[in-house]
Amino acid sequence: DIQMTQSPSSLSASVGDRVTITCRASQSISSYLNWYQHKPGRPPNLLIYAASSLQSGVPSRFTGSGSGTDFTLTISSLQPEDFATYYCQQSYSAPYSFGQGTKLEIK
Amino acid sequence: QVQLVQSGAEVKKPGASVKVSCKASGYNFTNYALHWVRQAPGQRLEWMGWINADNGNTKYSQKFQGRVTITRDTSASTAYMELSSLRSEDTAVYYCARGTIIINWFDPWGQGTLVTVSS
Numbered sequence: 001d002i003q004m005t006q007s008p009s010s011l012s013a014s015v016g017d018r019v020t021i022t023c024r025a026s027q028s029i030s031s032y033l034n035w036y037q038h039k040p041g042r043p044p045n046l047l048i049y050a051a052s053s054l055q056s057g058v059p060s061r062f063t064g065s066g067s068g069t070d071f072t073l074t075i076s077s078l079q080p081e082d083f084a085t086y087y088c089q090q091s092y093s094a095p096y097s098f099g100q101g102t103k104l105e106i107k
Numbered sequence: 108q109v110q111l112v113q114s115g116a117e118v119k120k121p122g123a124s125v126k127v128s129c130k131a132s133g134y135n136f137t138n139y140a141l142h143w144v145r146q147a148p149g150q151r152l153e154w155m156g157w158i159n160a161d162n163g164n165t166k167y168s169q170k171f172q173g174r175v176t177i178t179r180d181t182s183a184s185t186a187y188m189e190l191s192s193l194r195s196e197d198t199a200v201y202y203c204a205r206g207t208i209i210i211n212w213f214d215p216w217g218q219g220t221l222v223t224v225s226s
Contacts, residue, residue: 001169034212036152043202043216044152055214087152091211095168096142098152 002026002090006099012107017078021102023071023088032092035064035073038101039084047086048073078104109133111141111203111217118223124191127220129203136184137161140206142213143177143188147199155201158186159208193224 003026013019023033031051036044046055048064051071061076075082083106088099114128129141142157156167158177165177171190179186186203201220204213 032210036213038152043204043219044213045216046212046214049212049214050210089152089154089212094154094157094166094211095170096154096211098154100151 001095002029002093002097004088004090004097004099006086006088006102008102009100010103010105012105013078014107015078015080019075019078019104021073021086021088021104023066023073023099025069025071025090025092028068029090029092031067032090033064033066033071034089034091035062036087036089037082037084038087044087080106109205109215111205111215113201113203113217113220116221116223118225119193121194121224121226123193123224124189125193125222126187126189127201127203127222128185128187129217130183130185131205132184134205136179137181138208140208140211141177141179141186142204142206142211143175143201144204144213144216145199145201147196150199155188157206157211160186161208190222193222195224198222198224 005024007022033051035048038044052064063074085101085103110132112130117125137160143155158165176189204216
């Protein structure tokens, strides 16, 4: 099974900051990497698919990059509604595993 | 709009089974797959399995093999996830999520169903 590891596990930042979250796969997954935003009491929301494609309706301040084993999610200018937990997920092979999450909190 | 609506919260005793439904609307049900993902308190999201809504083929995570069954009713545009031999560690929010037949990113998700296993 493919293991997904995110860093950091938590992050404090201010509105307007640029933040980057990293996700590493235990083996190469090409570009089969997706990012979700998860807020308490809500289902996860797809932000980025195939490593760098922005899901329809998602603000352009979210960008994804990477291939192989190392990936990043960048939020260019944090907005109040961006404070949430972010998960990466590999769709290369079943079981389709998730990272442990990165909780983004207001500084 | 594309929507997945799940059944309501459940409380079960250890050893029992639970069946959660996921009704799809706003798209051609048989053109996609449906996945089941759960999140236990304080844990990461965990993929359980999926069903091809067209032909009914399924694939399960080895962790749940033998305890989980995913089915679908195309006439009702509804998928079901049944988990048996419940234990306290199965207490979690269970989500269904749509995926394509070929590439498995998940969008949208159902609202989630809380399953509590307690004696």
